[in-house]
Amino acid sequence: MSTPKIPPPGLLIMSVLSARWNEVWPGLLGELETRFGPAGHVSELFPFDQTGYYDEELGTPIGRRLLAFDALRPLDELARIKLDTNAIEAAHAAGTRRCFNLDPGFLTLERLVLATGKNFSHRIYLGQGIWADLTLxxxxxxxxxxxWTFPDYAGPEMKSRLTKLRQLYKTKLNT
Known part of the structure; x- marks a missing residue:
C-alpha cells in the first residue's frame, strides 16, 4: 500500500503570448502580480513562430514572455490558477478575440505540467473543466x-530557459 504524501510546492510559471505588447504590458504584469504575487523572473520578449495556431485570434507577429513567480505554490492549485488566467483573458478580450494568451503551469524537479481546458488522451482531468498536460x-x-509536446516547448531555446528556471526552483527549495 502506498502512503499518501503531499509533494513539495511547485514553481508557478506562465507563458504570455500577444501581438499587442505595447497595449497590454506592463499593465498585465501588474495584474498578474496582484493575483499571483511578485514575478521573480520575467523574460525578455522573444518570438513565438513555431506555429500559426494563434495568428487569427491574437494577430501577428506574436511575441512571448515567460514568467516565474516568487512564491512556491501547492500543486493542487493548478486548476484554480487556470480558471483565474481564463478570467483575466476574458476581461481583456475584444469581443471573442483575446488580446493575449496565458498558459500557466508548474515546474518541479521532475516535470513541467501545463494547465489546459482541452481534453486529450495523455491529459489528466483535475476538475472544473481543467486538465493537466505533462509537457516535459x-x-x-x-x-x-x-x-504530444508542443513544438515550442520541445525546442532547445525553451528547454534552455526552463533549465534556468529549474535551477531557480531548486535554489528556492533549498532555502
Whole structure:
C-alpha cells in the first residue's frame, strides 16, 4: 500500500503570448502580480513562430514572455490558477478575440505540467473543466519531450530557459 504524501510546492510559471505588447504590458504584469504575487523572473520578449495556431485570434507577429513567480505554490492549485488566467483573458478580450494568451503551469524537479481546458488522451482531468498536460520531464540532466509536446516547448531555446528556471526552483527549495 502506498502512503499518501503531499509533494513539495511547485514553481508557478506562465507563458504570455500577444501581438499587442505595447497595449497590454506592463499593465498585465501588474495584474498578474496582484493575483499571483511578485514575478521573480520575467523574460525578455522573444518570438513565438513555431506555429500559426494563434495568428487569427491574437494577430501577428506574436511575441512571448515567460514568467516565474516568487512564491512556491501547492500543486493542487493548478486548476484554480487556470480558471483565474481564463478570467483575466476574458476581461481583456475584444469581443471573442483575446488580446493575449496565458498558459500557466508548474515546474518541479521532475516535470513541467501545463494547465489546459482541452481534453486529450495523455491529459489528466483535475476538475472544473481543467486538465493537466505533462509537457516535459527531467531525466538524465536534461528535459525530455513526448510526441504530444508542443513544438515550442520541445525546442532547445525553451528547454534552455526552463533549465534556468529549474535551477531557480531548486535554489528556492533549498532555502
Amino acid at each position: 520531464i527531467w531525466q538524465r540532466g536534461r528535459w525530455s519531450d513526448f510526441p
